[in-house]
Amino acid sequence: xxxxxxxxxxxxxxxxxxxxxxxxxxxxxxxxxxxxxxxxxxxxxxxxxxxxxxxxxxxxxxxxxxxxxxxxxxxxxxxxxxxxxxxxxxxxxxxxxxxxxxxxxxxxxxxxxxxxxxxxxxxxxxxxxxxxxxxxxxxxxxxxxxxxxxxxxxxxxxxxxx
Numbered sequence: 365x366x367x368x369x370x371x372x373x374x375x376x377x378x379x380x381x382x383x384x385x386x387x388x389x390x391x392x393x394x395x396x397x398x399x400x401x402x403x404x405x406x407x408x409x410x411x412x413x414x415x416x417x418x419x420x421x422x423x424x425x426x427x428x429x430x431x432x433x434x435x436x437x438x439x440x441x442x443x444x445x446x447x448x449x450x451x452x453x454x455x456x457x458x459x460x461x462x463x464x465x466x467x468x469x470x471x472x473x474x475x476x477x478x479x480x481x482x483x484x485x486x487x488x489x490x491x492x493x494x495x496x497x498x499x500x501x502x503x504x505x506x507x508x509x510x511x512x513x514x515x516x517x518x519x520x521x522x523x524x525x526x
Contacts, residue, residue: 365394368414371486375415378470378482379422389425393418408495415488415496419479426475469518477511484508 372393376386396417404413470478483493490501490508497504 365397368411371411372414372418374486375418375482376422377467378478378485379426381467381471389421393421396421409492411488412492412495415483415486415492416498419483419496423475423479426478465519465522466515469515469522472518473511473514477507477514480504480507481511481515 369390372390373386376389376393380386380389397414400413400417404410408416470481473481479497480493483496488496490504493504493508494501499507
């Protein structure tokens with residue numbers, strides 16, 4: 365878990381804004397990984413095995429959240445705390461604001477695009493993403509292209525709204 369904790373935390377933050385729920389999701393994912401380890405047949409890398417379990421749990425979380433009435437507001441400040449800090453306070457603030465905007469945009473994507481984009485941001489190859497999500501590498505490319513286009517549009521809209 366220590367080896368993949370940073371990746372999992374980044375993926376989780378792309379799906380959930382509330383830090384307490386992020387921690388709960390991490391615990392749920394860790395437990396699911398522990399339970400699934402006996403069935404791991406080493407047909408894929410451990411990284412893709414872990415990512416696939418995480419995305420299954422996160423997809424369930426998103427589906428449940430969509431069914432509930434949204435009454436919480438996005439917590440913007442704390443979600444980017446685990447990223448590297450720039451040198452000056454101004455740069456640090458600017459980076460946190462950009463990260464908050466990006467995470468907010470990612471959370472507004474359809475689930476299929478959100479899954480692909482969060483894994484790509486973790487540096488996974490198309491093949492690793494395809495294995496994690498049980499889809500083809502071509503579909504990864506299509507979804508990733510659509511996700512990038514949608515995020516760019518959302519970021520432009522956010523910028524124009526400021």
